[in-house]
Amino acid sequence: MRPELKEYPLDQLFARTFQLARKAGRATPKEQALLLKSVPYVSGLLEPMLALGAPAITFLGMLADYYTDLIHAKEQGKKVVMTTFCFDPTIFYAFDNLVPVTLEVGTVITSILWKRGAYDFMDFCTEVGFSETGCSSQRGTMGAYLAGAGVNIDMVAVNMGGICDTNSNAYSFAAQYLGKPFYGLDYPAELTPDAVRDYHHQDYRALIRFLETHGGGRFDIDRLRSLLEEKQIQDELTNEIEELQRLVPNPVPGIYHLLMYAGRYTCSGSPTFTRMLREMLEVVRVNALSGAAGLGRPEKCRAFLFYIDNFSFNVGMFDWLARNQVSHMGSMLSRFFPDNAPYRREVPGTCYTIDTRGLDSMIDTLADINARMPMTRTVRGPYDAPNMWLEDSLSLAKIFNAECCIYNGTPGCRNTWSNVKLIMRDLEKHGYPTHLVYADAFDGRVESWETTAMRLDEFFKIRGLL
Ligand code: SF4
Secondary structure (H helix, E strand, O other), rough: OOHHHHOOOHHHHHHHHHHHHHHHHOHHHHHHHHHHHHHHHHHHHHHHHHHHHHHHHHHHHHHHHHHHHHOOOOOOOOOOEEOOOOOOOHHOOOOOOEEEEEEHHHHHHHHOOOOOOHHHHHHHHOOOOOOOOOOOOOOOOOHHOOOOOOOOOOEEEEEEEEEHHHHHHHHHHHHHHHHHHEEEEOOOOOOHHHHHHHHHHHHHHHHHHHHHHHHHHOOOOHHHHHHHHHHHHHHHHHHHHHHHHHOOOOOOHHHHHHHHHHHHHHHHOOOHHHHHHHHHOOOOOOOOHHOOOOOOOOOOOOEOOOOOOOOOHHHHHHHHHHHHOOEEEEEEHHHHOOOOOOOOOOOOOOOOOOOOOOOHHHHHHHHHHOOOOOOOOOOOOOOOOOHHHHHHHHHHHHHHOOEEEEEEEOOOHHHHOOOOOHHHHHHHHHHOOOOEEEOEEEEEEEEOOOHHHHHHHHHHHEEEEE
16 A cells, blocks of 8 residues: 555545535635636536535535544544445444444545545555455445554444355455454345345344444434434435436436435435435426426436446546436436335335334334345345346336436446346347446446446447437
8 A cells, every 4th residue: 555545544534525525515606616726636526516506515514524423433432333335324323332434435435536546445455365356346445444544443244145245255354354343134035035024134133232242332212213213204305306207307417316325325314314305305396397307408318227326537427427418317326115115116015114113113124224225135136036136127217217228337246247248138128228338337447437438428329319
């Protein structure tokens, strides 16, 4: 690891960056224009974010608070839990002394913020023995924590056992390397049988015992109830945004997806996240009433990303789609399957219900939510089995009136690369022109963003979509 990268701990850099960005959001237009001139390196990202107005400012403030809490965790006597984006963080906030750090969110921030991306941190993982063929989304910040260029981790709790070997192995490697306790929830290959549901519920209780034992904090039932009640409000707001997204043209700006899922992965159940969703809904309602597309220009095409998004420097992919008048209809990262989602009719019997009547029902609720997090739900079994990747993708593409599908992922994702050609063939058979992006969503060294953009351009033109 280059010594200069250890000079400033990664979480400190994030906290400081978001604190400053929040301040920029409160500046006058004249002050903002002057600021953008003096920070050319980040203006490519800061300018479009500030242009989004209130929801983006709230988002920047929310992440400023998230990283500020993290860097002050130890002096407040709290413990830091390393976790994954496929894991709903609500359970950590139900304790009075746990602070989660979600590696993949850090990797995305690093990739979109810095030209050097997360490459040094990815490479450090392999220098100390982790497989270089693993998913880049964890390695992108895991390297910083392994190298001591981040807060000290107290324990690791994740949930990709049985679903994604590279994700599970990354966290188990980190726990062993750092000498910290580890708990991994396991998932059978199916989602809906009673035996599977019971297994999820019992496994989740064992997770809570692990957090109690190694965290030493108090699991607070009232706090859990209020988090779940807030989550219910967040689901309702998200559902309304999703419902409006079905309109043609789609009134939801594509970049909202990134803000919404990053918020859910880090700050689920927090009032600030609720505020951001309300602010988004206000904008979306105004667009919908006036028949305006969220793109800021007329909509020519609607694309569903049936895996994840591309996190190239300055959110290149979101920007490319908007400039080419293609509505982003969300990706696997955007969907969480609450029982009142607009797409529930297409996936009957597979959504979760929030039940706050008692401690047991709340724990079962959390287990059910976790079992439906992105990837945890959709790529746990054979791609064409019931309720899995093919069925989910077809249902979502249909309900959001998508006109084409795009696969974008990471080469380390054996779960999806092993059958991506098969699912593409099936999506094409169902009438969706489908494009395979060969890039790594988090590692620009695999394929440059310029090459990815050129291929996207070819796809949309050759298939007559633009
Ligand atoms: S992108 Fe693929 S490899 Fe990475 S965590 Fe998700 S399922 Fe695993």
